[in-house]
Amino acid sequence: MNPTLGLLHPYPFQRLAALTAGLTPPALTRINMAIGEPRHSAPALVTTELTGALDGLSTYPSTRGTDALRAAIAGWLARRFGLPDGALDPQRHVLPTSGSREAIYSVVQARVDRRAERPVVVMPNPFYQIYEGAALLAGAEPYYVNTDAAQGFRMDVGAIPRSILERTQVVLTCSPGNPTGQVMGRAEYGELLDLAHRYGFLIAADECYSEIYFDEDAPPEGLLAAALAHGVRDFAHCVAIHSLSKRSNVPGLRFGFLAGEAGFMAGLLTLRTYLGSAPSQLAQTAAVAALADEAHVRDNRRQYREKFADVIAILGDVLPASRPAGGFYLWLPTPIDDEAFVAGLYATQNVLALPGSYLSRPHGGRDPGAGYIRLALVGPRAECQEGARRLRTYVASLTRNHNGTSIAY
Ligand SMILES: Cc1ncc(COP(=O)(O)O)c(C=O)c1O
Known part of the structure; x- marks a missing residue:
């Protein structure tokens, strides 16, 4: 074994x-x-769409996602996070996944270079357990950043020792957080983006709870918008991870998606081609409908x-x-x-x-x-x-x- x-x-x-x-x-x-x-x-529009898409059972799904799906993902991200027209290219920046759990796993496997000396993956503590498992299975050492009530459960990346940052290949964030419910703001992302550029690590932002918030006028910030506001070009060092499980109450559909740096997404696509974990054609069709409805x-x-x-x-x-x-x-x-x-x-x-x-x-x-x-x-x-x-x-x-x-x- x-x-x-x-x-x-x-x-x-x-x-x-x-x-x-x-x-x-x-x-x-x-x-x-x-x-x-x-x-x-689950919304009726998703179940209806699924029933109508049953002939998708006789085709292997596309790992990159259909053109319609990639356009729907890029369109939704742009609307939701106020990204300027054309900032996200459906051909280069987005990919579908079978939920965000395997997306997190895949991202870490695609990014960690095992040839480096003792690679590190940083995560908040407490955390969603897949972060740690993905790090360990990629041959990396998990580094836990304690999040406490006294700091509003913020992940204080400024407190990570330099010796750790020098070995860090991925920093996982979770906003809104599981379990603390804490939401990262633009300034926090800015601090992390500066470190990512200095030390060369990837920020993998788990945003699967981004649509569960309480003030309709103040949706949580996301990594991609924060990166653009911070002057980051072409989402360098960034990948945002999303899911329909919580947004649309379809955890059984197994549908998530990712968007980020084009070069990283190309490498991730290669990994995913071998992994064979593309969402089914049915799920891809239903996701297009779900993303069009708020x-x-x-x-x-x-x-x-x-x-x-x-x-x-x-x-x-x-x-x-x-x-x-x-x-x-x-x-x-x-x-x-x-x-x-x-x-x-x-x-x-x-x-x-x-x-x-x-x-x-x-x-x-x-x-x-x-x-x-x-x-x-x-x-x-x-x-x-x-x-x-x-x-x-x-x-x-x-x-x-x-x-x-x-x-x-
Ligand atoms: C923080 C966090 N990330 C990711 C997931 C995975 O969700 P899914 O694979 O259904 O998108 C969960 C599920 O509970 C979660 O709590």
Whole structure:
């Protein structure tokens, strides 16, 4: 076997299954707030398009994507991020992928040069676990940048030691962030772009949550627009990674896309030709329709807005929570150890949450995910409300168990 497979950490949901395996929850309906799988309905325009595209089953999909798809991707990115006409060339700058998960994996494999001495891939900490796996499988060393509440969960790239930057080949960013919901602004991208140009690394911006935000007038910034505003030519050192999974509630469609530096995209296309992971012809056809419509995306945001308002109001002062800048997670500090908290919540309320420490690694003597849980507000509104009520009851019982005195956290 490839020995690097042995370096991969168990997936967070495997760890959660092990944590809860010996516990018997009460006879209440299970509420799973651990998994970030979008559960609003898929838009009818996508399902209709898919049904009409069934003859696509008899063709191998094009790795580059159809002309219509590449034009739809470039057009959507230009509209959404306000890119000037012609800045993105559908022929040179964009590619479709089978979701953003494999896109992240492919980008890291295409960029890391194993001949370099101890290549590094930088990522926020906590993080989406594929970042670390992609780095390890590419033969690179992951470098974790802790993101803390005290800094608004910002990834402080200015604090990365020079000795690390000199070996860095890829910096992964996640905005809106999973799990913290933090959104990067233009100045933060600017700082990172300066470093990318100085040290020659690629910025791979995971923007799969870019369409889940709460102020219709203030959509999150993206890497491509920030790069142009910063005077970067032809998206040098940049690739932005997108997905329809969250935007259009179609995680099962497996459709994502990438846009960035033309030279890098050409290399990535070569890798992807061998990888054979192009989205099916059906998915490509449905994606063209999904990208042309924003009404279902606005409605999706409305549903998340309502659920965040409900849950935050229910948790109230028992478990103080504030709405994140984007994404569909609540990242909540826990009054006791996060694993013990999640086990107790399951054992007494049949609610599943994810311990924060399953999404992070100890770095610099601390574990920035420890003492947090991640709650995904993906289920129906009533289910999220009920989950929040049970969470409140559980936290109140913990507080009572401490001799009736409330515990500060
Ligand atoms: C931060 C982040 N990136 C990427 C993905 C992958 O999503 P998909 O492959 O469905 O596009 C996820 C999924 O949960 C995620 O949370």
